[in-house]
Amino acid sequence: MYEWRSHTAEIELAIEAETEEQVFVDALAAFRELVALESDAASETRAVALEASDRASLLVEWLQELIFLADSESFVAQRADDLRLEDASLSATLVGARASFEPLVKAATYHGLRFAREGDIWQARVVLDV
């Protein structure tokens, strides 16, 4: 589950999920909403392997990868198959298609970045530069 929080110039993504993996799945869903993708084509795949110093940074890297693929190849993922989280890495196969979409965000930032467990729920926050 995700929602957009108010921020003067940028946009803040807040995610609550039952598992760490679900945080990344929800971040992908949020990204798809952001680019207002109407097509549900899933004709291409991209293998993704990311590394970062901690979970929060890994979430930034995940969003950066989605932005990079959209900006450089016009590729937007529908879903992530075989998503695997290790201590400091993530791998997945993105399934989607090249498409036209709404204007992009520039980047995912470290500002106010959070990825932590509260009771049974994983909470994450990340600010995106518009």
Add this chain to the structure above:
Amino acid sequence: MFEPRRIDETLYEIPAEARKDMRVPARVFADEEILAAIRVDRSLEQLQNVATLPGIVDAAIAMPDIHQGYGFPVGGLAATELPDGVVSPGGVGYDINCGVRLLALPVDNEELGTRREPFVHEISRAVPAGAGREGGKRIDVQRILREGSSVVAERPDDVERTESEGRLDGADPGAVSERAKQRGGGQLGTMGSGNHFVEVQRVERIFDPTAAEAYGLSEGQVTVLIHSGSRGLGHQVCSDYVKQMDAVLGRYGISLPDRQLSCAPASSAEGRAYLAAMAAAANFAWANRQEIANRVRASVARVLGADTAEGTRQVYDVAHNVAKSERYGGRDVLVHRKGATRAFPAGSEEIPADYRAVGQPVFIPGSMGTASYVLAGEPGSMERSFGTTCHGAGRRLSRTAAKKEIQGAELRRQLARQGVVVRSASNKGLAEEAPFAYKDVDAVVDVVARAGLARRVARLVPIGVVKG
């Protein structure tokens, strides 16, 4: 939160004693009303965070258009002492060398007449807006990164009338990642999204006839203001180096209140690599605005004729997201300007000879549908703000709040009723940039004028907007 104390009628300060980690005070140019608007969000807290950077000198300084950003606030500057003060990629921002360029046409609004709408339409066809790379010029990226705007300029006076002549020294394409080159490779000559635009304007009022004459501006004249940056290439350069510096903070014994401020000594391997990549991205941005200017001139030729295109003169091009090595009070400092504009006064060797008697031109876009200003740098900027003034009106409302207040289609109709032709890739994007989402540009400019940072030369009003 420590109360900002009033230093004079346009300057407030939060002293360094307000927080244990602040090395210098945080200062903001504002009046009472603007300060009240600024205090609604967390921009002053972010400015205090900037005041903790190792090597920062004098103060973390904000302009009246300051608003909350990520890490650094937008609308501020930080000067760090060279060689060992830090460089922070977040202090420049993701859109490296985002900036504005003003073109002045040799026709007035009456002469443009009914050709206004076709002209705006032609620009919207010539300058791709929105996401991605469609419509970009295919170019030798390595050469653009090294040499900047001169590579694509069709006439030398455009380059002469560009800050730093459209090229920063020390650019190294090798410091720019392949991913950055992949993102930017096909985007040259495209506007991008967010608050980027190409606006057709009319000079409504001249305040300083001498400077206006030097800049080639007169009342009623048609101008075109271009706002864009380094596109995906710059975004990726910033992303790459924020991550790199975040990983080496411990090595340099740096502790920060916000990870997005990640930084390294300018003299370190990471610092030098970032500055070389940033210079390359800045050169890409100048080339991008140059290619957009070429396309606008081609639109002028198609709608108004070749002679009018030939007579379309570039007034100037200024960066508002960049870090530059400059000298103040006998010290070499690295001035990070994030949403802030260089504003050198008359006599500066850094500005074109034609303008040296009146000062450097500065352009302050208002919000869409409201006025923009042409200013000239004043001596106060050198004494009080490291040669810097504001860069725009500054956001007041979040994008979400703006969209709640108005829909893009309705805003388009309202602007049409005001006599502004609008072309936009996205209704959502249009609503996010609604005029009421920004502070009053007249009030912002009034503060920098009273503070002696820059003086008013001309006020421009929009007659057509192409939105990213």
